[in-house]
Amino acid sequence: AQSVTQLDSHVSVSEGTxxxxxxxxxxxxxxxxxxxxxxxxxxxxLLLKYTSAATLVKGIxxxxxxxxxxxxxxxxxxxxxxxxxxxxxxxxxxxxxSARQLTFGSGTxxxxxx
Amino acid sequence: xxGVTQTPRYLIKTRxxxxxxxCSPISGHRSVSxxxxxxxxxxxxxxxxxxxxxxxxxxxxxxxxxxxxxxxRSEMNVSxxxxxxxxxxxxxSSLDRAQLNSPLxxxxxxxxxxx
Numbered sequence: 001a002q003s004v005t006q007l008d009s010h011v012s013v014s015e016g017t018x019x020x021x022x023x024x025x026x027x028x029x030x031x032x033x034x035x036x037x038x039x040x041x042x043x044x045x046l047l048l049k050y051t052s053a054a055t056l057v058k059g060i061x062x063x064x065x066x067x068x069x070x071x072x073x074x075x076x077x078x079x080x081x082x083x084x085x086x087x088x089x090x091x092x093x094x095x096x097x098s099a100r101q102l103t104f105g106s107g108t109x110x111x112x113x114x
Numbered sequence: 115x116x117g118v119t120q121t122p123r124y125l126i127k128t129r130x131x132x133x134x135x136x137c138s139p140i141s142g143h144r145s146v147s148x149x150x151x152x153x154x155x156x157x158x159x160x161x162x163x164x165x166x167x168x169x170x171x172x173x174x175x176x177x178x179x180x181x182x183x184x185x186x187r188s189e190m191n192v193s194x195x196x197x198x199x200x201x202x203x204x205x206x207s208s209l210d211r212a213q214l215n216s217p218l219x220x221x222x223x224x225x226x227x228x229x
Contacts (some may be wrong), residue, residue: 017217024204029185034217036220041222041223041225042222042223043118043120043204043221043222043223044204044206044220045220046217046218046219049217069116090157100161103159104149104157104158104217105155105156106156107156107157
Protein backbone atom coordinates (compact mmCIF):
# COMPACT_ATOMS: atom_id res chain seq x y z
CA ALA A 1 0.00 0.00 0.00
CA GLN A 2 1.15 3.52 -0.64
CA SER A 3 -0.08 6.94 0.38
CA VAL A 4 0.90 10.56 0.19
CA THR A 5 0.13 13.36 2.62
CA GLN A 6 0.56 16.96 1.63
CA LEU A 7 0.71 18.78 4.91
CA ASP A 8 -0.64 22.14 3.75
CA SER A 9 -3.71 22.63 1.59
CA HIS A 10 -2.82 26.30 1.02
CA VAL A 11 0.49 28.15 1.12
CA SER A 12 0.84 31.87 0.59
CA VAL A 13 4.17 33.60 -0.01
CA SER A 14 5.33 36.99 -1.22
CA GLU A 15 7.05 37.29 -4.56
CA GLY A 16 10.79 36.88 -4.17
CA THR A 17 10.57 34.87 -0.93
CA UNK A 18 11.28 31.13 -0.56
CA UNK A 19 8.67 28.46 -1.20
CA UNK A 20 8.30 25.28 0.85
CA UNK A 21 5.60 22.73 0.03
CA UNK A 22 5.61 19.72 2.33
CA UNK A 23 4.97 16.10 1.42
CA UNK A 24 5.22 12.88 3.42
CA UNK A 25 4.83 9.48 1.84
CA UNK A 26 4.24 5.89 2.80
CA UNK A 27 5.12 2.97 0.57
CA UNK A 28 5.68 -0.74 0.97
CA UNK A 29 8.20 -0.70 -1.84
CA UNK A 30 11.06 1.54 -2.85
CA UNK A 31 9.07 4.46 -4.15
CA UNK A 32 9.44 6.75 -7.07
CA UNK A 33 8.28 10.22 -6.13
CA UNK A 34 7.16 13.08 -8.31
CA UNK A 35 5.97 16.64 -8.03
CA UNK A 36 3.46 17.88 -10.57
CA UNK A 37 2.02 21.37 -11.03
CA UNK A 38 -1.43 22.20 -12.35
CA UNK A 39 -2.45 25.62 -13.56
CA UNK A 40 -6.19 26.43 -13.80
CA UNK A 41 -8.05 24.39 -16.41
CA UNK A 42 -4.86 22.67 -17.45
CA UNK A 43 -3.42 19.20 -17.12
CA UNK A 44 -0.56 18.35 -14.83
CA UNK A 45 3.02 19.18 -15.69
CA LEU A 46 5.94 17.27 -14.25
CA LEU A 47 8.24 19.44 -12.13
CA LEU A 48 10.71 16.80 -10.99
CA LYS A 49 11.09 13.15 -10.09
CA TYR A 50 13.03 11.04 -7.62
CA THR A 51 13.98 7.54 -8.73
CA SER A 52 16.55 6.34 -6.16
CA ALA A 53 19.48 8.17 -7.65
CA ALA A 54 20.53 11.47 -6.05
CA THR A 55 18.47 12.43 -3.03
CA LEU A 56 18.44 16.10 -4.01
CA VAL A 57 16.49 16.44 -7.21
CA LYS A 58 16.44 19.53 -9.37
CA GLY A 59 13.47 20.24 -11.54
CA ILE A 60 12.18 22.84 -13.92
CA UNK A 61 11.58 26.52 -13.14
CA UNK A 62 14.05 26.55 -10.25
CA UNK A 63 12.24 23.99 -8.10
CA UNK A 64 14.01 21.24 -6.23
CA UNK A 65 13.10 18.54 -3.74
CA UNK A 66 15.02 16.43 -1.26
CA UNK A 67 14.21 12.79 -0.59
CA UNK A 68 14.66 11.95 3.10
CA UNK A 69 14.05 8.29 3.74
CA UNK A 70 14.41 8.56 7.50
CA UNK A 71 11.68 11.18 7.58
CA UNK A 72 9.66 9.69 4.68
CA UNK A 73 9.50 13.17 3.24
CA UNK A 74 9.88 14.74 -0.18
CA UNK A 75 9.43 18.47 0.32
CA UNK A 76 9.42 20.86 -2.64
CA UNK A 77 11.36 24.12 -2.43
CA UNK A 78 12.22 27.14 -4.50
CA UNK A 79 14.53 29.94 -3.35
CA UNK A 80 12.52 32.80 -4.79
CA UNK A 81 8.84 32.71 -5.73
CA UNK A 82 7.58 34.23 -8.96
CA UNK A 83 4.03 35.29 -9.70
CA UNK A 84 3.82 32.60 -12.39
CA UNK A 85 4.40 29.93 -9.73
CA UNK A 86 0.86 30.41 -8.43
CA UNK A 87 -0.83 27.07 -9.09
CA UNK A 88 -1.76 23.79 -7.43
CA UNK A 89 1.04 21.35 -6.67
CA UNK A 90 0.70 17.61 -6.29
CA UNK A 91 3.08 15.20 -4.64
CA UNK A 92 2.81 11.75 -6.20
CA UNK A 93 4.13 8.33 -5.28
CA UNK A 94 4.56 5.33 -7.52
CA UNK A 95 5.49 2.05 -5.93
CA UNK A 96 7.99 -0.22 -7.59
CA UNK A 97 6.47 -3.28 -9.10
CA SER A 98 4.38 -4.07 -12.10
CA ALA A 99 1.66 -1.52 -11.59
CA ARG A 100 1.79 1.96 -13.07
CA GLN A 101 -0.79 3.21 -10.64
CA LEU A 102 0.08 6.55 -9.13
CA THR A 103 -1.18 7.83 -5.81
CA PHE A 104 -1.68 11.57 -5.67
CA GLY A 105 -1.62 13.82 -2.66
CA SER A 106 -4.56 16.11 -2.07
CA GLY A 107 -2.69 19.08 -3.50
CA THR A 108 -1.30 22.36 -2.17
CA UNK A 109 -2.60 25.61 -3.59
CA UNK A 110 0.25 28.10 -3.81
CA UNK A 111 -0.61 31.79 -3.81
CA UNK A 112 2.09 34.32 -4.63
CA UNK A 113 1.46 37.82 -3.37
CA UNK A 114 2.95 40.88 -5.12
CA UNK B 115 6.35 16.93 -30.65
CA UNK B 116 2.66 17.31 -29.92
CA GLY B 117 1.50 16.67 -26.37
CA VAL B 118 -1.32 14.51 -25.10
CA THR B 119 -4.55 15.54 -26.79
CA GLN B 120 -7.92 15.05 -25.17
CA THR B 121 -11.23 15.64 -26.88
CA PRO B 122 -13.63 17.16 -26.31
CA ARG B 123 -12.50 19.79 -23.80
CA TYR B 124 -15.97 20.26 -22.38
CA LEU B 125 -19.07 18.08 -22.25
CA ILE B 126 -22.49 18.53 -20.75
CA LYS B 127 -24.63 15.43 -20.37
CA THR B 128 -27.82 14.43 -18.63
CA ARG B 129 -28.16 11.78 -15.94
CA UNK B 130 -28.63 8.35 -17.44
CA UNK B 131 -26.82 9.12 -20.66
CA UNK B 132 -23.49 7.71 -21.65
CA UNK B 133 -20.35 9.49 -22.77
CA UNK B 134 -17.13 8.66 -24.60
CA UNK B 135 -13.91 10.60 -24.06
CA UNK B 136 -10.92 10.39 -26.36
CA CYS B 137 -7.19 10.60 -25.72
CA SER B 138 -4.31 10.68 -28.20
CA PRO B 139 -0.98 10.07 -26.49
CA ILE B 140 2.35 11.60 -27.36
CA SER B 141 3.75 9.97 -30.47
CA GLY B 142 5.69 6.86 -29.49
CA HIS B 143 4.08 6.54 -26.07
CA ARG B 144 2.42 3.19 -25.58
CA SER B 145 0.98 3.44 -22.08
CA VAL B 146 -2.17 5.46 -21.44
CA SER B 147 -3.70 6.06 -18.03
CA UNK B 148 -6.92 7.79 -17.04
CA UNK B 149 -7.61 9.79 -13.91
CA UNK B 150 -10.68 11.46 -12.47
CA UNK B 151 -10.24 14.77 -10.67
CA UNK B 152 -12.94 16.20 -8.40
CA UNK B 153 -12.78 18.84 -5.65
CA UNK B 154 -13.90 16.32 -3.04
CA UNK B 155 -11.89 13.23 -3.97
CA UNK B 156 -8.90 14.79 -5.68
CA UNK B 157 -7.12 12.80 -8.35
CA UNK B 158 -8.10 9.17 -8.55
CA UNK B 159 -6.72 6.49 -10.84
CA UNK B 160 -9.24 4.95 -13.22
CA UNK B 161 -7.29 2.54 -15.38
CA UNK B 162 -4.17 2.00 -17.44
CA UNK B 163 -3.84 0.55 -20.92
CA UNK B 164 -0.80 -0.81 -22.64
CA UNK B 165 -0.65 -2.70 -25.92
CA UNK B 166 -4.44 -2.57 -26.20
CA UNK B 167 -4.86 -4.37 -22.88
CA UNK B 168 -6.09 -3.02 -19.58
CA UNK B 169 -3.21 -3.52 -17.16
CA UNK B 170 -4.55 -2.00 -14.01
CA UNK B 171 -7.85 -0.68 -12.75
CA UNK B 172 -8.78 1.66 -9.95
CA UNK B 173 -11.70 1.38 -7.57
CA UNK B 174 -14.50 2.55 -9.85
CA UNK B 175 -17.77 0.85 -10.77
CA UNK B 176 -18.20 -1.12 -13.96
CA UNK B 177 -19.95 1.84 -15.57
CA UNK B 178 -16.47 3.16 -16.24
CA UNK B 179 -14.70 1.35 -19.04
CA UNK B 180 -12.04 2.00 -21.60
CA UNK B 181 -10.09 0.66 -24.46
CA UNK B 182 -6.92 1.27 -26.39
CA UNK B 183 -6.42 0.98 -30.11
CA UNK B 184 -3.45 -0.33 -32.05
CA UNK B 185 -2.18 3.22 -32.56
CA UNK B 186 -2.18 3.70 -28.75
CA ARG B 187 -5.11 6.12 -28.83
CA SER B 188 -7.50 5.46 -26.00
CA GLU B 189 -11.13 6.05 -25.21
CA MET B 190 -12.98 5.87 -21.95
CA ASN B 191 -16.71 5.37 -21.64
CA VAL B 192 -19.03 6.13 -18.79
CA SER B 193 -22.51 4.65 -19.00
CA UNK B 194 -25.63 5.58 -17.04
CA UNK B 195 -24.17 8.88 -15.94
CA UNK B 196 -24.71 10.09 -12.40
CA UNK B 197 -24.38 13.60 -11.01
CA UNK B 198 -21.29 12.48 -9.11
CA UNK B 199 -19.52 11.69 -12.36
CA UNK B 200 -19.08 15.41 -12.98
CA UNK B 201 -15.33 15.86 -12.98
CA UNK B 202 -12.22 16.70 -14.93
CA UNK B 203 -11.04 13.54 -16.64
CA UNK B 204 -7.33 13.49 -17.32
CA UNK B 205 -5.47 11.24 -19.66
CA UNK B 206 -1.75 10.65 -19.32
CA SER B 207 0.71 8.82 -21.49
CA SER B 208 4.15 7.44 -20.86
CA LEU B 209 6.78 5.91 -23.04
CA ASP B 210 6.75 2.39 -21.76
CA ARG B 211 5.11 0.97 -18.65
CA ALA B 212 8.13 -1.23 -18.15
CA GLN B 213 10.03 1.92 -17.30
CA LEU B 214 8.38 2.48 -13.99
CA ASN B 215 10.28 5.67 -13.52
CA SER B 216 9.19 7.18 -16.79
CA PRO B 217 6.94 10.07 -15.88
CA LEU B 218 3.42 10.59 -17.05
CA UNK B 219 2.61 13.37 -19.48
CA UNK B 220 -0.89 14.71 -18.97
CA UNK B 221 -3.40 16.20 -21.35
CA UNK B 222 -5.48 19.25 -20.46
CA UNK B 223 -8.45 17.09 -19.61
CA UNK B 224 -12.11 16.82 -20.51
CA UNK B 225 -14.46 18.69 -18.21
CA UNK B 226 -17.64 16.61 -17.89
CA UNK B 227 -20.73 18.15 -16.33
CA UNK B 228 -23.71 15.91 -15.62
CA UNK B 229 -27.04 17.66 -15.06
